[in-house]
Amino acid sequence: MNRRTFLKFAFAGVITMALTLVVGWWQVDGPGKSEQTGGRPVDLSEMEFRLTDHEGEDVGPKTLIGQPTMVFFGFTYCPDVCPTTLSDISGWLDDLGEEAEEMNVVFITVDPERDTVEAMAEYVGYFHPSIRGWTGPQEEIARAAQGFRARYKRVPTEGDDYTMDHTASVFLFNAAGLFTTIIDYHEPREFAVPKIRRALAEETEGVT
């Protein structure tokens, strides 16, 4: 191999490496980023499901359009994640005060077998008064979860008991029902509150 051929090979090598890096970035972080396995929620207007809130009212995705919305999934037999999320949300709402007064805040159960309307009513009563609890038949819960790209799974535990694995993120929508962003589970208040403010602000900026 003479020197020139060697340089050619070396150059080709460097180019290949650079290309690999660029392609890698494109796929992982860049515009070519593939939707996560769950994907992002669709807009509320594209969802279809019928549930009952903790006061016995018929509700669905259309109920939420017109006001900014915060939705999360959980179950009332959940000892750690759900009360933590509910109290985090209660804290954010306290921080926002009047700003968030008109906001829809909805807790959808992934365990309708145990979370009846009455169970939801009792449970949400311990948290911020804006929080609504929604339940309904398994198929409707499944359709709701599908719309939000939320996942859940029944996991048997000792003694005929069970618990639920579930998406613990909080989904934000603006007043037009368009998906805005996600607040991750247990995200610190200093990140969560500005995200909610943005969803609230889009309303006043007149989103159609």
Next chain:
Amino acid sequence: MQKTIGSLIAAMIASAVATTAVAGSEDVVVESAWARASIGVSRPGAAYMKIRNTGEEVVKLTGLRTDLAMMPEIHRTSTNAEGVSSMAPAGEIEIAPGDAVALEPGGLHVMLMRLQRAMVEGGSFFLTLDFSDGGEVVVEIPVLGIAARGPEN
């Protein structure tokens, strides 16, 4: 005979060494313990605390006991990249000398399964922590509101 005494002494020394190697539950300090009130007895309860090892040896938490719940267990909550949370028994917990393990919302928690009575805000209960050296630490845990976020509220 002499041989027997010799091996007996050796065994005694060995057991003494073994004891000191895992000893340390007397050096365990529990701080900031709190629990959430429950709604009735059908749902599991949760308690949190910081367990500090002020000794020179590793301590290993092997189990929990309380008359409040038939199945108290340490669980770990984990949330995966897709945002799905799940929890599972955490097994035995080792705490290095000078270290502390925090049981706090979203991570480790004392899961109180099969409650024998409701956990009422303002009340308290006793939890016994068993360690591998045979020692135990008893903690009185105050019950805060369902919406409490930490030991202060």
